[in-house]
Amino acid sequence: MSTLAQGKADLERASTAQKVADMLRERVLDGELAPGLRLSEEAIGGALGVSRNTLREAFRLLTRDRLLVHEHSRGVFVRRPTGDDVRDLYAARRVIECGALAKWPDVDDLKRDAVRRPIEEATAHGAKEDWAKLGAANIRFHRGIVGLAGSHRLSEESDRLFAELMLAFRVVSDPKRLHMSYLPLNREIVELLNAGDVDGAIGKLRAYFDLAEADLVEQLASL
Amino acid sequence: MSTLAQGKADLERASTAQKVADMLRERVLDGELAPGLRLSEEAIGGALGVSRNTLREAFRLLTRDRLLVHEHSRGVFVRRPTGDDVRDLYAARRVIECGALAKWPDVDDLKRDAVRRPIEEATAHGAKEDWAKLGAANIRFHRGIVGLAGSHRLSEESDRLFAELMLAFRVVSDPKRLHMSYLPLNREIVELLNAGDVDGAIGKLRAYFDLAEADLVEQLASL
DNA sequence: ATTGTAGGATTGTTGAACGATTTGACGATA
């Protein structure tokens, strides 16, 4: 049954514009397409072998995800997040994630594990000094937190916020320090949750947001 | 300065696809385009005098807003919200609005008035039995609550949630009863806020969500 | 009643075309 549902999902994924958008999204998040870069319709369309119309549909999708910005008659550019953007993103995250975390007492172990496990994985990757995977596990930790709310729509919007934040992280000079320094804090959050101190965990999560936001804004300001 | 920024915003608003999307959005929220209706590219494009490509761009925008659903090679349809959709929407609203409301002590009077004023307006419209305006004021009340969080992104996502919810409201048999019955509850929330009892207000808001969700789900189930 | 099988209709995608807008360079003027 689960394999059938999976197969259906694969079949439904067909649109060329959607595939192009997915490919471009990866390139943007990889950093291969740097923030501020202009994406010429002709150049990109020619390189990917799709028509301008189809490419423009893909651009619309990514613009809605805030990875690209569209300027009329000038083209689309890879978004370059500002300090205000980061403040806005963290204001949204504070509300969403702290609110979702408050649901901890009401959810089952499946959802709880989606919060706990990424921290274990992050620790393992940190020990191996695999900073990319550490960062990815960190994202999964926060995705797990949002998942506690039990809203598909909220999770999808959060994914967009995370993607945009990863764009902002690209300007950070030392991502290793950033991710490693917050890992112990996240671990404490999980320990507080396991101990039943949800309010304490929320407080620590909020403290994490304050620290991370200030750090990122400062690095963006020094450019 | 503010007039200049306004003028620039007006100038930038130009794209045909955007205008078509705005027009279609109104029609969908009016109910002129009923949930479940299929939107033929040829028919709509011909009626609006735009090409298929431009129309498809508009469809993508509205699909992202969840007002339309896109089925591959079958076309786009006006979304028909299900009970699960409503539960998802309210789960998201609970997290967002309760979290935003918790910021009440930290915000200025401008933002607080954006919460208080719509309730006064709703009361006035209710007295005149203008149910459409009463519903609109109710939405503004909740927009004001989200605005307390101070995140532009969160407010925009909430607008999408509200729009989708208005789609679900279209199946309600007696919108008058629905809006009127919750107005006193909203008024109590404002009074609690003015009295400084933020936690009490959050509790009442949560109670409102529980009632409204159950009501809407029940009406959707009886179809 | 279920399963194939045409066919017609609609969507998915492409390519070319043309007007509109932006951009950048080149002089003209003060």
Next chain:
DNA sequence: TATCGTCAAATCGTTCAACAATCCTACAAT
């Protein structure tokens, strides 16, 4: 030197026509 038009090149915005791919309907066969 600095500022202001002007003009040409490049790119975007939009339309149109065409064809392949897919879906829907009706009808026949088992």
